[in-house]
Amino acid sequence: MSVPSLVRRRTARPATPLGRRPRHPVFAEVRGGSARWVALAVCVVEALTMAAKADFWQGSWAETRYQLHIGAAMLCGPLVAAAGCWQGAREHRSRMTGLRASASRSEFTQFLVVSLPVALAVVVAHTVIAALSFLATWPYVSGGRPIFVPVAADLTVLVSATVIGAVVGRLVPWRLTAPALALAVYLLLGFTDDASPVRFLSPAADNGFGDQGPVWWQPLTMIVWTGGLAAAVVCAHTFRPRWSWCAVVPLAAAAIAAAVPMVRVGEGMWPAHTRTEVCDNTTTPRVCVDAEYKGLLPQVSAALSGMTGRLKGVHPLPDRLPLPPFFVGQNVVRGELADPERFVWETGAALVRECDDGPDAYLHYAVQDWLVSNDLAESRRKADEEQARDWGDRRGLAESRATAHALSRLTSMGEDRRRVWLNRYFAAGPSCDFSKVPAL
Template identity: 65%
Template sequence: MRLDERPSLLRRRATRPVTTPPRRLRHPLFSEVRGGSAGWIALVVCVAEALYMADKADYWQGSWSETRQYLHTTAVLLLGPFTAAAGCWQGARERRSRMAELRASGARGEFAQFLVVAVPVALAAVVGHAVVVTGSHLATWPYAPGGRPIFAPVAADLVLLAGVAVIGTVVGRLAPWRLAAPALAAATYLLLAFLADVDSSARFLSPAADDGFRVEPVWWQPPAMMAWIGGLAVAAALAHTLRPRWSWVAVVPLAAAVAAAVPMARTGEDMWQLPAHAREQVCDDSRPRVCVEAEKKDLLPQVSAALSGITGRLKGVDHLPDRFQLPQLYYGQNVVRGGLAEPEQFAWEAASMLLPDCENRPDEHLHDAVRDWLVSNDLSDSRRESWEQRAREGGDRQSLENARAEARVRSRLTSMDEDRRRAWLGRYFAATRACSGKVPAL
């Protein structure tokens, strides 16, 4: 090529059009999730539930069953009404902005446009609840002595939140009332709570229905609840969005919902059972033996230590019960984060339950004195002093006389030699366990 031909070649290359690959258009759903109100809904769900769970942490942190139950109750009665209201508010946005006619003339079908509105709300509620579920289980992990986490009920709660978001969106697109969202939230709460309390088999169709904190659902209950709630939500969405000649398709999810509801209503309370770790017990080798549920086996050393003063004073005594009848270990009360909250109070209550509750006790002050002598801790002393002070200030002579009689019994028990004390306590427990009323003289 000659040198005089190069400028023309460069001009042809410069004038050649530059082609760029066409940009792939994203589905409007992505824009709704990223730039719409979904992020704010997820934040509100997460913060509201996290604040409630943090406020009740003493009652669930340390037990998998308690954690599951508190998360379930919060999802149903707190997040359920809110999510329904959020879906209703989002469903009515075209009407508020006077764009309903423009939406109806859009290129996308009615069902696709419905998904663009409903899915972000459902996804936001699911993500917000899932974050709190994860954090709550991580907070429980260091303190849970036994049992195991189960996640099938969590999946059922997630389906519930998605379902009420879809149903709320349908209501929002149909109801012209501006206060439809708060009204739907109130109606959702009342429906869930009322249905769970009705005296019929229909109450077991409410997600709020449960049979207690210590029970677990049978394996098929969470999937059945998911089919029940999910079927109703899908049926409502299809009936609202499909053309009249295709509206019969909504019968399919509705039939699936009814098929799931029938066994739940017929089974009733048997859908929840006490797990094996709640039925079994572990015991120490003291006498009387100290036993706790297998789920709380890590608490046994603390419970045994709290009662060591009582078991030490009862060493060698005959006619004792085989095991202690202990106060129930409740999370948030006498158990907090895997530890015994008030050991002295627990010992005082256990000593009270060690003595049978018989009618017609002629010497009530004797039984109280034996209990206080067995406990012999600071709490017992402070309670006794408080009662005496209150009786003295109120001029209650009978109570003061009983307090003096109890003091004489405690002094007598303390001054006796061990053999005589063990023999007397043996006769005492033999008489009290038989409720004969013939307590041996001290």
């Protein structure tokens, strides 16, 4: 009969399954640290910003990119800088700086464990919002294509702000450093001298709205510029003194490869894109729109059908109607004309040349109102007359009455006689000499 041992040997279980290496501490930071809250904050801020201005970017790839850029730079830039600063100062808050200094891991590795989870959270959050924004734009655009390199540049800016904030948090372990840094970054981005070419180095600089867009190398230089500065700061902070000279390499790349061309080219980094048009050739004058808005052509042609019908047989006329520009969020919302009557009125105003405010002004207003012939034209004419009457403007009141009389005469004319009169009117337009146009 065997005697049981008084000391039982406990079998040691491996911390990880056999054949697997232990996970890097970064994974634990991502799952249990502040990274997930930073990602949530970035998502909420950008989502609210994009949702508040949805009318101004849905329907245009360029406007979507522009709104994403402004939201990332002006709002999330200070936010992630403060988040990185707070994360970088956590050892000071927990009084574990001595333990960190005695650890076997290098300073650079320890810095990555602190800053990388927050940087990854920022990347994931902005990528998700950018992808959702482009998907929300896709159903309403009819031309053009999205460009994603500027989104990569914005991601680099956010990551750079995060890691630089982490360095500041390590160097200045003050509880108010994070909000102070956020305020400083916001002021630095928002208040730049518009007369200085140095302003183009700001990550918030972007003239690429409307029909403008960045040249192919502008986002790449912004990546080199902001990424180089962040890499130089991290290298100078984490490398040993004898290796700190390595910070010169990314700093030189940022200054020479990025800063110099950005300062010298300036506003030329956002040129107007080459216009290509699609036209409705069944009308005279033709109705043409930018190829980016080719899906609007049927709507525009239908809205202007009354005007083009009234101009049938009238000469001379321009080859195409002078349409007002499309502004997403104003006269175009989600691929639709927001106010077709106003669009027609503005087209009529551009077609009928007002040479001066002289005695022929009422004639131009009468021709415009007859060509437009919608409720907006009538309401504006009545509002002008009432305003002139209320203000005691005798000249304005006389002009309003003359316009109404001329419009009545033009409307009551026979079709052939009116066509002859319009021919003489438009023939006198280029010279602004309406003395030979029969009075109405």
